[in-house]
Amino acid sequence: MQRSEYTDDDLIEVPQVPAILKDEEGKESPDGLLPRSALAEDLTVVIPDWSASFEDPIPFIVIISWVAQGGPFTEVYREPFDDPGEKTLVVPRDKLNFDHGTYSLSYRVSYGGNLLDSEIKRVTVDRSPPNDNQEPDPLILLDVAGDITDDYLSQHGEVRFQVPFYVDARGKDRAIYYWTGDPDPPDSEIEIAEQEFSQEDIDQKRLIITMTEADIRDSGPGQRFIYYRLRDWSGNRGPRSTLLPAFVNLNPAPGKLKPPKVPLSVRGFIDREHAREGAVNQRAVTVEIDEYENPDPSDKVLIDWNGHALTPLDVDPGKFPQVAIVPWMTLTADGLGPLNVRVxxxxxxxxxxxxxxxxxRVMVNLTIAGQDHANAPALLNSTLAKVEVYGARSRQLNKLLTIDFGEPAEAHLRLYDAPLLGEKLFLYWGAISTPIAEYEVQAGDVAGKPLIFIVPWEAIEQDKVNPSLPTWYTTSNGVNLQQADATPVDIAIIVIENLPEPTFPHANKDGVLHCCSKPRLWEGVFVHISGNAAFDEDDIVELSWQGCSGLNGTDPIDGTDETFKTTLTAEQAREGFDVHVSDYERLIAPMVNNGSALCSYHLKKANGGIGSSKPEFVIINRTWPSGGVCSPDNDLCEV
Known part of the structure; x- marks a missing residue:
């Protein structure tokens, strides 16, 4: 006899169990699931053919192991054979543990002291019915509002129900369902049909069963009950569900009633703007009733808005859709929301x-930030406090004067009733379409809290002279707005525009100050401001100087800016005056090679007026054609 060519490390082919469940394509259950019917029988195990090298016939012993998954090889049955090849063994039921769980099935071939071990086959015993063997919830009737009618059956040909999702739902579970007129049906009731659920059904939690039109009509009209039992792929069947009543009315009803339509704005729900303006200019919330079968002039439409009846609507068969208005009192009968309204x-x-x-179903949210008012849903709420505006310098109520030029203003108000965290107030100014300031309600804010909005100068300067500029605010809870009454603000900020630009009397005809200019650059630069009829004694003129590396007042140089203030005498106001820029090292010397100085001046009148000049620049060049740089210590010009 020759020894087998296999070693202890070689694993031969996995055993087969014909009883394991297979799908429609003949594929075994990936868990090796046994049907419940197989658990009362002996277990047939097929051992595939294996190869063995020998000269003389010797007995082969096939040893079967059945053990809880993960356990060691445990013999439960053996059978000798005189020759190799595929073998079919029938393992007695009493040798096997068929308790609920997952098991490892394998075998070992022994001959002449040689052992060949097989791969492990996973086998699952499932003794647990779906939903932990608990009574399932009743079915959910889909698509049908109220009774199952003759019209509905004629139109749809079926009625669908949904099985509520349950514990441990798996693909290939089935719902066996029953349709009866008995409110307490016996266990012997015969099922109407059954529905298998795919893995996709389970994943989507969409478990649908269908009653056909024929089955419903065959059972006749009246009170009916539908219920179901759950059964898994193994065959474990659970208790029956709670019964769902369904009334069948096979008398033809007047018309096939389509669901009512509630036109919505692009916002997709009913808010106060919708209640004021309608979805598309209807000027109210409306309900539309589409044409139904066989309308009659004697018909009345009885509309139910979340349990509240609207005024009955007389039907005009020639004018569909019929349109009803939902009054504000009905919209708010159940509170301001948010509500999911049934119509x-x-x-x-x-x-x-x-x-x-x-x-x-329509979402309704009529909540607001702040107290409500008698004219709701109007946007304007006169019970909200009005804004009070003060200039930064003038500090006069609802007035801005020239003295306030360039400064932000303040808008004062007191917070509305019952403020809630996160609500917002938005301040509007004149013709500016977007808010210029906002405030978000903070934790701890209470009604009457003083608030101050800052009105930026950028907003004020857009309309500096207006005897009655309106300013107001809105409140927002993120859904609805309210608007306070506007406050008229008297704005008289008078600005003298485009005063003549300053000049540089010592620049050459090309507007250049160079090394040989007189006075020399290191002796300072004189800037002349001409007299002007807009000037008066005691007015203040502020000259601005900015050194630049560019030729035309561009590319400002850091640290080379300065302001020079002059309080005018009567003569200076009339004849003009010079400003001497004398700080050579800081304000002039940095302009070495074709730099420049940019100058303008600002007028502050003693009576409160203001004005600004046009800007002007002078070229400053301290570089000789040779490349040298002139300075107090390097003056090569002739005296």
Whole structure:
């Protein structure tokens, strides 16, 4: 006899278990799931053919191991064979543990002292019904509002129900469902059908069963009940669910009622702006009723807005959609929201209305920041405190004067009632379409808290002379706005524009101050401001000087700026005056090679007026054609 060519480390092919469940494509359950019916039977195990080298026939012993997953090889059955090849073994039921769990199935071939071990086969025993064997919740009726009617069945051909998602839901679970007129059906009730759920159904939590039109009609009209049981792929079946009542009305109803329409704005819900203006210029919230089957002039539309009846609407069969207005009192009957409102309607013909239409759901949010008012939903709320405006220097109520030029103003107000964290106030100024300032309510803020908005000069300067510039604010909770009454502000900031630019009397005809200019650059630069009819004694003129590396007053040089203030005498106001820029080292010397100085002046009148000149520049060049630089110690010009 020759020894086998296998070693202890070689693993032969995995055993097969014909009883393991297979899908429609013949693929085994990846968990090796056994059907419940197999748990009462002996287990058939197929051992694939294996190769062995030998000369003389010797007995082969096949040893079966069945152990909880992860456990060591544990013999439960063995059987000898005289020749190799595929073998079918039937392991007695009493040798196997079929408790709920996952098991490792393997085998070992023994011959002549040689052992061949197989790969491990995972086998799962599932004895637990779906939903932990608890009573399932009742089905959910889909798409049908109220009774199941003749019209609905004719139109849809079926009624769909949804199985509520349950614990441990798995692909290939089934719902076995029943349709009965008995409110307490016996266990012997025969199912109407069953529905298998795919893994996709489970993943989407969308477990749908369907009652066909034929089955519903065959059972007749009246009160019916539908329920179901859950069964998994192994065959474990749970208890029946709670019954769901469903009333079947097979009498033709007057019309096929489409869900009502509530036109919405682009914002997608009803807010105060919608209540004022409508979705698209309807000037109110409206409900539209589309044409239904067989309308009659005697019909009335009974619209239900979240449990509140609107005024009955007479039907004009020639004018669909029928349109009803929802008054503000009805919109706010359940509070300001936010609410998820149900809207439905019935058609009344004679004494008995039809069944309600399907609901339309509409989000409503009419909440506001601040106290409400009698004219709601109007935007303007006169109960909100008005703004009070003060100039930075003049400090006069609702007036801005020339003395306030260039300065921000302050807008004072007191906070509205019951402020909530995160609400905002937005301040508006004149014709500027966007807010110029805002305030967000902070923790601890209370009604009446003084608030101060800063009105930036950039906003004020857009309209400096206006006897009645309006300023106001809005409140916002992120959904709805309220607007306070506007405060008229008297603005009289008079500015003398475009005063003549300063001049440089010692520059040459090309506007250049150079090494040979007189006086020399290191003796200072004189800037002349001409007399002007706008000047008066005691006015203040402030000359601004800025050194630049560019030829035309561009590329300012850091540290070379200065302001020179002159309080005018009567003669200076009339005849003009010079300003001597004398700090050579800081203000002049940095301009070495074709630099410049940019100058302008600002007028502050003694009576409060202001003015500004045009800017002007002078070229400053301390570089000789040879490349040398003139200075107090390097003056090569002839005296």
């Amino acid at each position: 439905s309607y019935r058609i009344q013909r004679g004494g008995t209305p039809t069944l309600p239409s399907a609901d339309t």
